[in-house]
Amino acid sequence: MKEFVAYIVKNLVDHPDKVKINEIGGTQTLIIELCVEKSDIGKIIGKKGKTINAIRTLLMSVASRNGIRVNLEILEEEEAAQRNQA
Numbered sequence: 001m002k003e004f005v006a007y008i009v010k011n012l013v014d015h016p017d018k019v020k021i022n023e024i025g026g027t028q029t030l031i032i033e034l035c036v037e038k039s040d041i042g043k044i045i046g047k048k049g050k051t052i053n054a055i056r057t058l059l060m061s062v063a064s065r066n067g068i069r070v071n072l073e074i075l076e077e078e079e080a081a082q083r084n085q086a
Helices: 002-010 038-045 047-065 077-085
Strands: 020-025 029-035 069-075
Touching (some): 002 020, 002 047
Parallel strands (some): 029 069
16 A cells, blocks of 8 residues: 555655655554655645545545555654654
8 A cells, every 4th residue: 555655645745865754554444644745735735625636536435445444644744754764
């Protein structure tokens, strides 16, 4: 799943080298945390959230094949740094 999200996101942003993806696995649910450059957040979200909703829909369809649930979260740089330190 991580590679799938990375492929989509890195093709949308201006700074693909700054994309960071973290997977937090559970028994039934997989949480994917996405951190991108601040200037690229708008490209990931899209107008009225259409781009991020499309990415989430694709993720849910791939995950349902594997029998798991997926939640995609977008983190700002400060949040990602705090979670990495904890």
